Amino acid sequence: MVNLTINGTQVAVEKDATIYDAAKACGIKIPILCHDKKLHPFGGCRMCLVEVEQMKGRLIPACTTPVTEGMIVQTTTDEIVKARKLVLELLLLKHPIDCPVCDAAGDCDLQNLTFEYKVNTNRFVDEKFNHEIDYDNPLIERDMNRCIHCGKCARICDEIVSYGAYTFINRGIEAKMGTEFDGPLNCEFCGSCVSVCPVGALNSRPFKFKARWWALQKTKSVCSYCGTGCQLTLGTKDGKVLTTVYDENQGFHNGQLCTRGRFGYQFVNSAKRLTTPLVKKNGKLQEASWEEALEVVTSRLSAGKSDPASVAALATPRLTNEELFLFEKLFRGTIGTDNIDHSAGYAHAALTKGAKASFGVAASPSEIADIQKSNLLLVVKSDAYETHPVIGFEMNLGVKRKGIDLRIVSDKKGKLTRLPGAKTTVHTPGSEVALFNALCKSIIDQGLAAEGVAGLAELKAAVADATAEKAGVTAEEIAALAKDYAAAEKALIILPIGLGYPGHDAALANAAANLAILTGKIGKEGCGLLIMGEKNNSQGAADLGIYPKSTGLSASAIIEGCGNGNIKTLFVAGENPVVSYPNRQKVEKALENVEFMVVADLFLTETAQLADVVLPACSFAEKSGTFTSLGRRVQMVRKAVPAVGLAKSDFEILNTLSAAIGGARYNNQAEIFTEIASTVPAYQGLTQGKLGDEGVVLPVTVSAKLVPAVAKAVAPVAGKLALLTGSALYHSGTMSRFGEGPMYVCPTAYAELSMADAASLKIAEGDMVTVTSATGSVQVAAKVGKRVPQGTVFAPYHFGEGSVNSITDGAAVTYVTVAKK
């Protein structure tokens, strides 16, 4: 610790602190424009000038000057105030005073400091800038006339996002923040630059002219897309979500969001939202009252009580814990069917089954915070950035700031593979388990296994025939990777799972867990396995038992049952099997065949269109409750706007139905949380009040066990390409299709080919191609790139039009032919 005096106050801070940090620690505010706690110090704006007794004669920038023992600092002498006023005068010389039409007004650091320092005249006169404003994309407006050259946008884009869209271009008075060749912005549109811009140079276009800053009501909540569990603040007015508000003190991610979090909120107030119940009459869905719709559903569910095996229910892991609990209670409890599931059978098996077998707990044994504490990250699939971008930011930071080694095992390359020092092992499609088995074998053969691991002999026998060739990589690569992993003091395996990743199943979780257990990299800080659940409450769905527990049918078996008539009543809460479950034709047929289907959803999805009754449900912004993130953090979701139209939350819908058929009735969702806390062991002792703004990380007791994983052989088919499915950047399930941000970055389905395959098939970027498998065929636009290796084709799964599940059937790899339309 270093002791110093600031404005007469004694303070002791860490030795790597700056004067600015030290002042902040003792509650003294030093004005800043270019400084941000998340970024490297820059020292560009000169607002933070202070006086240091030992360095008399000049003013010192507080944000870049490290503290030294015995330093005596003054932060507000007359001379300092004069200097700061001068800085403001010089900035205002070029800055247009167009505050009345600037969206940043009220949230503008320059405006606030001008006010605070009473700069009401300017001794200088000059022309303003006359840069062209970039309106080229619908999300981020760049008005460089307002820019004060703090460089934060360029730094955040480099240091955290690792995209590098911005740079200072030109020199002297002509210098400005620009892009490559000074062209329009063409990036991932995560909006990180908008969030840190201290003035109105970078604006969120969807929010433009929507509301004055001070008129917004701000509600803290949690993002409802992926499982990362980013906290966000919703800015609302007149019952509408108008923007997300950046708060640098929110969450582990310091307010950082990705495109879908920041610009994807429009689905809440989308004109496509369902606003009234629909009941099928004469073969057509027609508007109905809640009484009418619920009566139909109640009578079906009551009848189902006498034949529970004919009732099945699917819930989306986007619901709150309270809703999922009520869902489970209604179907498994009151009706008595075990045919309940979420997309687990297809996607989260790694979480529910794999982790349970390997760690004795159906959850990630590690937390998100472990990423930065690790020495080596072993990431399965380069897509980890696409599926969970904010976790991608954490990885970027770890690699760039702390020099964490990054190893990627993937069937294709991506943004992560370009991080400094990243080493990528590209394996053949569908051979992830084989690869991990080969790694385990290599660890054992090289004598790198930790001493006294139980079950080592069995695992040794199980992986005896595992070879690097089975994963299509060289033995040297495997040996080197195994050695690096074992040698790292702390190593963390990161595994994305989700509907788009059929190969990421329980066996893969076991295989990856084996590697961690074998080398003793479990149960310690910075070690273990982070299983990245796809949806915002995937972990909650696993915790609350939304899967068949004994003889019940899993999601795929439920669809099967609908097809063969065994299932007569199907309740679908928010799932969209038609677009997201494998083999679309089969799913559609089954759902058309089922006698009675109820769908509660925000939109008239492809699945809802087939329903007999459609109930309009509420989005996360219209209800309160809790979500549990993939890092096991339980966080409060808070109601920010009233329900759209006649929509009701799934809590209200399930509560009414439950009471009507003789089940439990709750007064409010908080009551359910109390019950969860008393019945679900991990949640014991929690109350919603205790969660606060930060949330609470659920405790986990890991009892690690080696579970041999069987690698399914995937035989390549001559003359065909291996189809890899997955997530497109910033999409999440099928809901992100209703958000402006994700839809701008990636509006339609596509198939990405390698340059070599594209050349031999004579396909160019943008051509319409037909992708055909044994299951069916689909027409999408082609993309050609360097990310996909030869012999493979990648297609994201989110889209209704050209949906990739028309050609997949749930196998880890589907072999397809691609031809120009």
Place this chain on the structure above:
Amino acid sequence: MSNAPAEEIPAEEIDLAEANHIIDKYLTLPGNLMPVLQGIQDSYGYVPKPTIDLVAERLNVYPSQIYGVLTFYAQFHLKPRGRYIIRVCVGTACHVQGAERIVETFFGRLGIGHAETTPDLRYTFEKVACLGACGMAPLAMVNDDTYGKMTVQKVDEIVETYNQRPMK
């Protein structure tokens, strides 16, 4: 990444072999961006866009940052330059000796202005602040050749001379 319409710029036909060769030379050197860009500038006479993409890819540097470096230093050029670079000093000594008339004469003779290049890529003309030989004012340079005590008549002679020189 994005669906922003790509600008319809016809791709420049550039042989990247030389650029690859230059990158190979400096690939493992820390801080290699400057020597690589200088090498490319020397070899191609300017820094063509395809080479920027290549450097970005091979050195793993953002294209935007490379563009920032290229626009910061006056030594880099993003457009093709003439085979012969005519530089006329307009520093103090040359100015008082009538440099402006020399400049005007070159403009009229070549049909181009300051920092411009003739369409046949033979000449690029630049006014510069000082060439460091004030005793010879007014001064002009063509590539590495120096022409002191410039006169309006000499302008014609210089242009005639270099019109006869080969382009390669």
